Amino acid sequence: AVxxxxxxxxxxxxxxLADGGFVIGGSDAINxxxxxxxxxxxxxxxxTKVYTDVAGGTLNLETLIPNGEGGFVFAGRVTRxxxxxxxxxxxxxxxxxxxxxxxxxxxxxxxxxxxxxxLDADGGFVVAGFAHWQDSGSFVDQTIAHKNAxxxxxxxxxxxxxxxxxxGKGSDEALDVDLEDDGAMVICGHVSGExxxxxxxxLDADGxxxxxxxxxxxxxxGNDELTSVSLLDEGGALVTGTTNLGAHQEACxxxxxxxxxxxxxxxxxxxxxxxxxxxxALGDGMVACGTTKSTGPNGAGSTGDLWCVRTSxxxxxxxxxxxxxxxxxxxxxxxxxxxIVQFAFGxxxxxxxxTAASDGLTLAPTTSTAALLTE
Numbered sequence: 001a002v003x004x005x006x007x008x009x010x011x012x013x014x015x016x017l018a019d020g021g022f023v024i025g026g027s028d029a030i031n032x033x034x035x036x037x038x039x040x041x042x043x044x045x046x047x048t049k050v051y052t053d054v055a056g057g058t059l060n061l062e063t064l065i066p067n068g069e070g071g072f073v074f075a076g077r078v079t080r081x082x083x084x085x086x087x088x089x090x091x092x093x094x095x096x097x098x099x100x101x102x103x104x105x106x107x108x109x110x111x112x113x114x115x116x117x118x119l120d121a122d123g124g125f126v127v128a129g130f131a132h133w134q135d136s137g138s139f140v141d142q143t144i145a146h147k148n149a150x151x152x153x154x155x156x157x158x159x160x161x162x163x164x165x166x167x168g169k170g171s172d173e174a175l176d177v178d179l180e181d182d183g184a185m186v187i188c189g190h191v192s193g194e195x196x197x198x199x200x201x202x203l204d205a206d207g208x209x210x211x212x213x214x215x216x217x218x219x220x221x222g223n224d225e226l227t228s229v230s231l232l233d234e235g236g237a238l239v240t241g242t243t244n245l246g247a248h249q250e251a252c253x254x255x256x257x258x259x260x261x262x263x264x265x266x267x268x269x270x271x272x273x274x275x276x277x278x279x280x281a282l283g284d285g286m287v288a289c290g291t292t293k294s295t296g297p298n299g300a301g302s303t304g305d306l307w308c309v310r311t312s313x314x315x316x317x318x319x320x321x322x323x324x325x326x327x328x329x330x331x332x333x334x335x336x337x338x339x340i341v342q343f344a345f346g347x348x349x350x351x352x353x354x355t356a357a358s359d360g361l362t363l364a365p366t367t368s369t370a371a372l373l374t375e
Contacts, residue, residue, distance in 0.1 A: 020041030035048065050356070088103075102350050103152070106345065113130060114152075116177045126153050167341065172190065191214055198214065228279045236255060240253045248270075249273040277289070
């Protein structure tokens, strides 16, 4: 897996394709460009494309998926001065731009972006992220303000079907979304009250809120965040993220039922900060990836190491004592959210002027040491 940083959170932006090859997305923070690499099954670079906003803004590629037609689509944001706008860019199989769209929020927010993108069964998309909400006259009581979750559905012909904003008075954000067969969706992220808590919510196919819950390992710990969700065939979902249950930032994984009730909650505690930031459900458990500072060559260092975890169906790991990890069955505190407000608002998808160019990049060989932390 390739781990990329998304809004300060590392995320997996790699996809294996039907021919055994891979597509990788990311951002060039120094030059303000988005970048997509296409590799064959042996890891050889087939092509690299870099994308630049012709108006001189900074492009951030936050999420990338195959579009089901041989090409790809990425979403994120473009930053021009103090303003940030969500974007969606369609690419063909060679990385050329088919369409590039910028979401105009009708002046209700000039600081917004997309963090996660999923393909609908009909070829449209559901995208989720954030918008710093500017209170309108309808919300003078400030029942919703500041940073809030943004969820939109885009039709196959790239029109905006609907847009919803969810949140309260604190800082709230949707970091990932997954789709059910009927078009309903589950989002995860964080909400802020007195503390920042992990958040999972379900919306129906029209984007209407079904249920919403906050999850915290400890009422006083704060800074809990859920960064990835993967729906289960039998109902419910697996969710990974971080919690402050121990002495440091700890990796965590949990299962919630189809109604949002926690089934189990595990924290993976090591000697330093660890995170599980992307998860995939398997028939006999799950696999998750992230970073660890608790072990390995860069343990307790400034960067940490890449980390991949394979668990049983109940999230358990059989670590050796030498691994330095302890998997703890924690009792998560759960509550339905009573202060989450949701409403629809206007806006339109406008053309985004982006150029794409081959950058002549090549892959540099590197070596790594894999340490198996289980028996």
